[in-house]
Amino acid sequence: MRLKDQVALVTGGSRGIGRAIVKAMAAEGAKVAFVFRGSQAAAESLVQEVQSNGGVIKACQCDVTKADDVQQVVDGIEKEWGQVNILVNNAGVIHDDLFVRLDPENWSKVIQTNLGGTYNFCRAVAYSMMKQRKGRIINVSSVAAEHVNPGQTNYAASKGAINSFTRALAVELASRGVTVNAIAPGFIETDMSEAVRNKAGDLIKKMIPMRRLGQPDDIAKVAVFLASDAAGYMTGQVLTVDGGLSLGAAAV
Ligand SMILES: NC(=O)c1ccc[n+]([C@@H]2O[C@H](COP(=O)([O-])OP(=O)(O)OC[C@H]3O[C@@H](n4cnc5c(N)ncnc54)[C@H](OP(=O)(O)O)[C@@H]3O)[C@@H](O)[C@H]2O)c1
Numbered sequence: 001m002r003l004k005d006q007v008a009l010v011t012g013g014s015r016g017i018g019r020a021i022v023k024a025m026a027a028e029g030a031k032v033a034f035v036f037r038g039s040q041a042a043a044e045s046l047v048q049e050v051q052s053n054g055g056v057i058k059a060c061q062c063d064v065t066k067a068d069d070v071q072q073v074v075d076g077i078e079k080e081w082g083q084v085n086i087l088v089n090n091a092g093v094i095h096d097d098l099f100v101r102l103d104p105e106n107w108s109k110v111i112q113t114n115l116g117g118t119y120n121f122c123r124a125v126a127y128s129m130m131k132q133r134k135g136r137i138i139n140v141s142s143v144a145a146e147h148v149n150p151g152q153t154n155y156a157a158s159k160g161a162i163n164s165f166t167r168a169l170a171v172e173l174a175s176r177g178v179t180v181n182a183i184a185p186g187f188i189e190t191d192m193s194e195a196v197r198n199k200a201g202d203l204i205k206k207m208i209p210m211r212r213l214g215q216p217d218d219i220a221k222v223a224v225f226l227a228s229d230a231a232g233y234m235t236g237q238v239l240t241v242d243g244g245l246s247l248g249a250a251a252v
Pocket residue numbers: 011012013014015016017018035036037038039040042062063064065090091092093113114140141142143184185186187188189190191192193
């Protein structure tokens with residue numbers, strides 16, 4: 001068990017990539033708390049699934065954009081289980097629209113959730129990780145930060161900022177034994193990518209050299225690696241996990 005006795009906190013754990021990360025970290029022996037916004041039924045089913053496999057898990061309803069609520073969640077976990085050793089900032093949203101039609105509300109929602117939520121949780125755990133001289137922060141970015149798509153100025157800006165934030169925070173925390181890395185997934189089969197998948201159909205697979213969409217588990221395995229001892233000397237890195245999509249090969 002690679003994460004035995006660690007305390008992990010995963011945002012956006014109720015569905016998709018976050019849900020797979022919660023299950024993978026619990027299976028590796030971590031106590032896992034996860035944050036969700038509104039999917040109560042999905043959160044409850046995840047708790048039951050992990051517990052029935054002998055895992056230790058806790059669901060926390062919290063909007064990642066609300067700094068005071070985030071602090072309360074972290075305080076609650078630390079009171080019950082001790083200090084958070086692993087933080088995965090995974091909660092994210094898309095609200096795609098061409099820039100000239102993009103309203104301020106959908107600009108803010110994406111920036112506040114993806115980037116603001118990451119800031120809020122890092123702020124709530126960084127000091128105690130530094131004091132403990134131990135910690136892993138894993139931010140979920142996207143290939144869309146570097147390989148941009150029309151209609152995603154808000155999303156690309158949020159994920160590009162997460163990459164820069166990851167590197168800058170890594171430099172500040174490195175001497176205190178805390179690593180900060182990011183994962184940039186390609187097309188992963190989740191609710192978030194459903195609309196694009198429906199629209200693009202088989203073209204997506206043709207753009208991916210490995211000829212398949214990613215599964216949430218493909219990302220979860222890399223998150224476990226980054227949280228494990230094996231990644232102890234890595235910090236400030238953005239790992240692309242996309243089946244080769246970002247290599248930019250022509251669709252065949
Ligand atoms: N899917 C892809 O192809 C892909 C590609 C690249 C990067 N990513 C990134 O991977 C991460 C996960 O994406 P996904 O595809 O798994 O998305 P998803 O299936 O839509 O799940 C999103 C998760 O984030 C939570 N969430 C959203 N806003 C929140 C808020 N304000 N407060 C708390 N929780 C919130 C949701 O909670 P509720 O269930 O309660 O709504 C849900 O658990 C995101 O950061 C996304 O940008 C995804």
